[in-house]
Amino acid sequence: MVEVTRSTALGVVGASELFQFLRDGAPRTRSALAQATGLARSTIAARVDELMELGLVTPVADAVSTGGRPPSQFALNPAARVVLAADFGASHASLAVTDLAGTVLAERSEALDIADGPVRVLGWLVETGRALMAEIGRDRTDLAAIGIGVPGPVEHATGRPVNPPIMPGWDRFDVPGWVQQHLEVPVLVDNDVNIMALGERQVAWPRTDHLMFVKVATGIGSGIVSGGALQRGAQGIAGDIGHVQVARGAEAACHCGNRGCLEALASGPAIARALRERGLDAVTGRDVVDLVKRGDLTAVQAVRQAGRDIGEVLTACVSLVNPSVIVIGGSMAQAGEQLIAGIREIVYTRSMPLATAHLQVVQSAAPENAGVLGASMLAIQHVLSPEGVDALAAR
Amino acid sequence: MVEVTRSTALGVVGASELFQFLRDGAPRTRSALAQATGLARSTIAARVDELMELGLVTPVADAVSTGGRPPSQFALNPAARVVLAADFGASHASLAVTDLAGTVLAERSEALDIADGPVRVLGWLVETGRALMAEIGRDRTDLAAIGIGVPGPVEHATGRPVNPPIMPGWDRFDVPGWVQQHLEVPVLVDNDVNIMALGERQVAWPRTDHLMFVKVATGIGSGIVSGGALQRGAQGIAGDIGHVQVARGAEAACHCGNRGCLEALASGPAIARALRERGLDAVTGRDVVDLVKRGDLTAVQAVRQAGRDIGEVLTACVSLVNPSVIVIGGSMAQAGEQLIAGIREIVYTRSMPLATAHLQVVQSAAPENAGVLGASMLAIQHVLSPEGVDALAAR
Numbered sequence: 001m002v003e004v005t006r007s008t009a010l011g012v013v014g015a016s017e018l019f020q021f022l023r024d025g026a027p028r029t030r031s032a033l034a035q036a037t038g039l040a041r042s043t044i045a046a047r048v049d050e051l052m053e054l055g056l057v058t059p060v061a062d063a064v065s066t067g068g069r070p071p072s073q074f075a076l077n078p079a080a081r082v083v084l085a086a087d088f089g090a091s092h093a094s095l096a097v098t099d100l101a102g103t104v105l106a107e108r109s110e111a112l113d114i115a116d117g118p119v120r121v122l123g124w125l126v127e128t129g130r131a132l133m134a135e136i137g138r139d140r141t142d143l144a145a146i147g148i149g150v151p152g153p154v155e156h157a158t159g160r161p162v163n164p165p166i167m168p169g170w171d172r173f174d175v176p177g178w179v180q181q182h183l184e185v186p187v188l189v190d191n192d193v194n195i196m197a198l199g200e201r202q203v204a205w206p207r208t209d210h211l212m213f214v215k216v217a218t219g220i221g222s223g224i225v226s227g228g229a230l231q232r233g234a235q236g237i238a239g240d241i242g243h244v245q246v247a248r249g250a251e252a253a254c255h256c257g258n259r260g261c262l263e264a265l266a267s268g269p270a271i272a273r274a275l276r277e278r279g280l281d282a283v284t285g286r287d288v289v290d291l292v293k294r295g296d297l298t299a300v301q302a303v304r305q306a307g308r309d310i311g312e313v314l315t316a317c318v319s320l321v322n323p324s325v326i327v328i329g330g331s332m333a334q335a336g337e338q339l340i341a342g343i344r345e346i347v348y349t350r351s352m353p354l355a356t357a358h359l360q361v362v363q364s365a366a367p368e369n370a371g372v373l374g375a376s377m378l379a380i381q382h383v384l385s386p387e388g389v390d391a392l393a394a395r
Numbered sequence: 396m397v398e399v400t401r402s403t404a405l406g407v408v409g410a411s412e413l414f415q416f417l418r419d420g421a422p423r424t425r426s427a428l429a430q431a432t433g434l435a436r437s438t439i440a441a442r443v444d445e446l447m448e449l450g451l452v453t454p455v456a457d458a459v460s461t462g463g464r465p466p467s468q469f470a471l472n473p474a475a476r477v478v479l480a481a482d483f484g485a486s487h488a489s490l491a492v493t494d495l496a497g498t499v500l501a502e503r504s505e506a507l508d509i510a511d512g513p514v515r516v517l518g519w520l521v522e523t524g525r526a527l528m529a530e531i532g533r534d535r536t537d538l539a540a541i542g543i544g545v546p547g548p549v550e551h552a553t554g555r556p557v558n559p560p561i562m563p564g565w566d567r568f569d570v571p572g573w574v575q576q577h578l579e580v581p582v583l584v585d586n587d588v589n590i591m592a593l594g595e596r597q598v599a600w601p602r603t604d605h606l607m608f609v610k611v612a613t614g615i616g617s618g619i620v621s622g623g624a625l626q627r628g629a630q631g632i633a634g635d636i637g638h639v640q641v642a643r644g645a646e647a648a649c650h651c652g653n654r655g656c657l658e659a660l661a662s663g664p665a666i667a668r669a670l671r672e673r674g675l676d677a678v679t680g681r682d683v684v685d686l687v688k689r690g691d692l693t694a695v696q697a698v699r700q701a702g703r704d705i706g707e708v709l710t711a712c713v714s715l716v717n718p719s720v721i722v723i724g725g726s727m728a729q730a731g732e733q734l735i736a737g738i739r740e741i742v743y744t745r746s747m748p749l750a751t752a753h754l755q756v757v758q759s760a761a762p763e764n765a766g767v768l769g770a771s772m773l774a775i776q777h778v779l780s781p782e783g784v785d786a787l788a789a790r
Contacts, residue, residue: 040781046437153749163749210629224715226628231621233717234605235749238621243747244711247642256747316639316711320619322628352638352651354548354558354630 022384023101024206027060027073048074050389055080056100076100081144081392083379084129084183087192087371088114088121088150090166090218094369095125097132098376100144100383102202106132107372114151117169118178126182144392145186146179147379149195149371151219153237159189162236165256186391188378192371193239194230197223199374200327204365212323213370214241216310216339217285217330220263224321242267244313262313266306268332274302285332292335303335307342314343315350322355329364337363417779418496419601422455422468443469445784450475451495471495476539476787478774479524479578482587482766483509483516483545485561485613489764490520492527493771495539495778497597501527502767509546512564513573521577539787540581541574542774544590544766546614548632554584557631560651581786583773588634589625590769592618595722597772599760607718608759609636611705611734612680612725615658619716637662639708657708661701663727669697680727687730698730702737709738710745717750724759732758 021028021036030048034041051057058077078101087094093112097105108128114121125148133143152164159176161167176187197213205211209228215221222239224231231238242263249260252270256263264270268285275282275291278298282288291299314326326347328340344361351359364370382388416423416431425443429436446452453472473496482489488507492500503523509516520543528538547559554571556562571582592608600606604623610616617634619626626633637658644655647665651658659665663680670677670686673693677683686694709721721742723735739756746754761768777783 040438040441042441043438222715226621226626226633227624229622229624231626231716233621234719234753235717237747237749238715238717240714240717240747240750241711244714245707245745258745312640313711316636316708317715319635319639320617320633320712320715321626322630322633322635324629350640350653352632352635354632355635358629 022057022076023202023380025075025078025101027075029073047386047389050386050393051384054389054392056384056389056392078103081383082133082138082142083144083376083383084125084132084146085372085374085376085379086125086129086146086148087195087369087375088112088148089192089371090114090151093121093124094372095128095132096369096372096376097129097136097138098373098380100380102373102376102380104369104372104376105138106136107369108132114166114170115168118173118175122175122178126179129183140183141395143183143185144383145188145379145388146183147195147375147377147382148175148179148187148189149192149375149378150175150189151192153235153240154189154191155236156188156190156232159187161189186379186382186388188382190230190232190375190378191221191223191236193221194223194232195374195378196329196370197225197327197374198230198377199370199372200329200364200366201225202373202377203370204327205325208325210321210323211325211327212239212314212317212321213327213329213364214310214314215330216266216268216306216328216332218268220267220310220330222317224323226321226323241313241317244316246309246312248309248312262309266309271299271302271306271332275299289332289335292338300338303332303338304342306332307339307344308346309342310339311343311346312350314347318347318351318355318359324358324360326359326361327364328361329367329370333363333367417452417471418597418775420470420473420496422470424468442781442784445781445788446779449784449787451779451784451787473498476778477528477533477537478539478771478778479520479527479541480767480769480771480774481520481524481541481543482590482764482770483507483543484587484766485509485546488516488519489767490523490527491764491767491771492524492531492533493768493775495775497768497771497775499764499767499771500533501531502764503527509561509565510563513568513570517570517573521574524578535578536790538578538580539778540583540774540783541578542590542770542772542777543570543574543582543584544587544770544773545570545584546587548630548635549584549586550631551583551585551627554582556584581774581777581783583777585625585627585770585773586616586618586631587766588616589618589627590773591724591765592620592722592769593625593772594765594767594769595724595759595761596620597768598765599722600720603720605716605718606720606722607634607709607712607716608722608724608765609705609709610725611661611663611701611723611727613663615662615705615725617712619718621716621718636708636712639711641704641707643704643707657704661704666694666697666701666727670694684727684730687733695733698727698733699737701727702734702739703741704737705734706738706741707745709742713742713746713750713754719753719755721754721756722759723756724762724765728758728762 034044078099094109096107161170211225213223220242243261245260252264254261254264272282429439473494489504491502556565606620608618615637638656640655647659649656649659667677
């Protein structure tokens with residue numbers, strides 16, 4: 001197992017910082033950008049020149065005349081290129097073409113089983129990507145990069161899934177290499193919850209540097225943005241909280257082989273199982289959500305208790321990561337305020353006051369497409385990075 | 396509470412990356428540095444020119460002639476400037492003058508109570524710093540920056556302690572402002588465990604980007620290096636694991652007002668209290684360490700159990716942060732292998748295999764001076780950052 005290389009990590013960090021300031025589309029001067037990013041003026045000037053040559057940023061008429069020579073302003077040109085953004089779940093696939101501001105230009109979702117293996121799934125991506133590009137009349141040369149989220153751990157530096165439990169056939173598969181045989185652009189791959197954290201931040205928390213996105217669905221996982229950067233950890237599995245043990249769960253057997261894991265107590269199927277034991281008709285998380293929406297008291301109480309279990313683990317996360325926002329997403333978040341109420345009950349009771357004084361625990365603002373938007377962000381960050389700009393210039 | 400500004404965060408990240416490659420003193424070419432850091436060549440060239448003008452890096456004769464014009468190599472010049480590095484604990488103070496490679500040139504340690512307040516403690520720093528500089532014959536103009544670690548949460552962007560529980564009189568005190576009235580150089584302040592993580596990495600794990608340093612002493616806390624950068628969190632309290640609840644601890648009252656906190660079970664004083672209840676003569680963590688070293692079986696078992704309690708919390712940390720190294724330091728680490736054995740027992744049993752396959756849990760390699768070395772790193776990173784270089788050039 002190779003750690004993410006330093007050069008890659010830095011490239012992404014630096015790029016994401018400049019990108020943060022460009023992506024809102026507001027016109028800025030070079031010196032404003034230098035001040036905002038802390039990068040040297042010479043660095044900013046060189047980067048902006050490169051971006052302009054490629055048409056990625058364009059000069060903008062100054063809004064206010066300063067009397068003397070007006071400062072030269074510029075802004076991101078979102079239409080200059082497009083990216084493909086794919087979000088693969090256990091049994092669904094979503095693919096979008098977005099511009100460089102992350103705006104979706106065309107999108108398709110389908111039932112697709114990740115267990116069908118990489119050739120079938122990535123073949124769908126290539127084929128559907130070409131069709132979507134054609135639909136909106138964009139040429140293959142307009143495509144700048146592809147971002148892909150998959151439901152398992154990924155070695156981000158190489159784009160290879162590593163021991164993914166629900167992705168048979170994908171272990172160490174060279175995802176970028178395969179896709180590039182058909183579409184010759186940079187391909188970025190990451191865990192689905194990580195890209196949801198990026199997407200949620202893009203949509204709802206663009207100025208927040210410390211955010212944790214928790215997905216509660218068939219499994220439970222989280223993506224952590226800390227210090228403005230997505231944290232992947234040494235093996236690309238940072239945020240994998242589904243198998244942390246919960247006090248209440250001593251007897252619950254988990255599919256991982258351990259007992260008492262959070263996922264064995266608070267995931268959609270785990271809640272459904274608990275409801276079945278109490279005589280209710282529930283098999284999937286979807287059934288649980290339906291029961292809650294119908295006001296079934298047993299289901300409401302079970303979801304609230306699942307929230308408390310998740311809150312128990314998140315209390316440790318709050319101490320360790322010290323986020324300012326925790327976003328709850330995934331299909332079980334559709335059970336409404338009950339899940340979040342249980343989480344808040346424990347997080348706000350058990351954490352240190354300094355850690356929670358400014359902490360918000362909220363529902364996802366992009367429950368349907370955080371994954372696609374995050375995959376788009378992953379791709380765009382790369383396109384606007386020094387590495388990405390070099391690659392575009394060389395084409 | 397203001398979050399660490401993006402510009403500051405980026406300045407530190409970028410600087411630390413270039414610094415990583417310079418600090419080993421090995422000669423390198425500009426293009427080798429560009430390749431290693433992922434920064435644009437123009438950026439590297441500009442940075443190196445600035446550093447050379449200030450004497451911080453110097454040209455080095457090429458070791459191997461390449462036949463044609465040899466590439467121009469250069470290396471860090473550690474003697475060009477010095478920094479002051481201070482590590483303040485609850486009741487001790489250490490201060491060192493180091494060169495730009497972090498080599499200690501002069502050092503002093505004293506019993507000093509942090510509760511005496513900032514004017515008394517920082518006054519000691521200024522006075523002792525001047526004396527140490529004089530001792531080694533370095534001029535005031537040689538001093539480039541000051542790094543300070545304190546035993547409490549710090550808003551890193553401003554250098555102000557925030558609600559520090561054991562530092563009366565320090566809340567929101569402008570540490571850099573006060574010190575700069577006497578020594579006009581940049582002053583960087585951080586939590587003591589954070590700087591220990593930096594120091595430990597410098598000494599023992601220079602190529603590790605995902606490291607967690609756990610201090611077990613009168614209190615319990617941790618410093619997290621993730622993706623190559625120290626993670627501070629939204630309020631500067633990331634890594635504050637002492638008040639995470641432990642299953643076994645339901646009845647243990649903690650000084651924070653909650654029950655069952657890790658610190659109420661596994662800190663030095665907590666173990667001593669447990670031993671007193673069993674008739675042994677122990678008041679401090681020091682007494683516990685002495686008993687273990689004398690082979691007292693009850694003390695050995697108590698320390699091992701404390702290790703298991705710490706391991707329980709670290710299991711969540713392993714899932715969340717996915718480090719490749721966990722370093723155990725602080726005075727209780729001197730109890731030897733018993734503490735670590737307890738930690739390993741739980742971490743390796745309860746964590747997911749993928750997270751522990753490449754995880755090392757080790758004792759601190761710099762138990763005595765990780766704090767001072769980390770404070771030195773904090774200062775040197777700033778000196779070599781674009782911001783720091785600009786400040787030096789303007790003097």
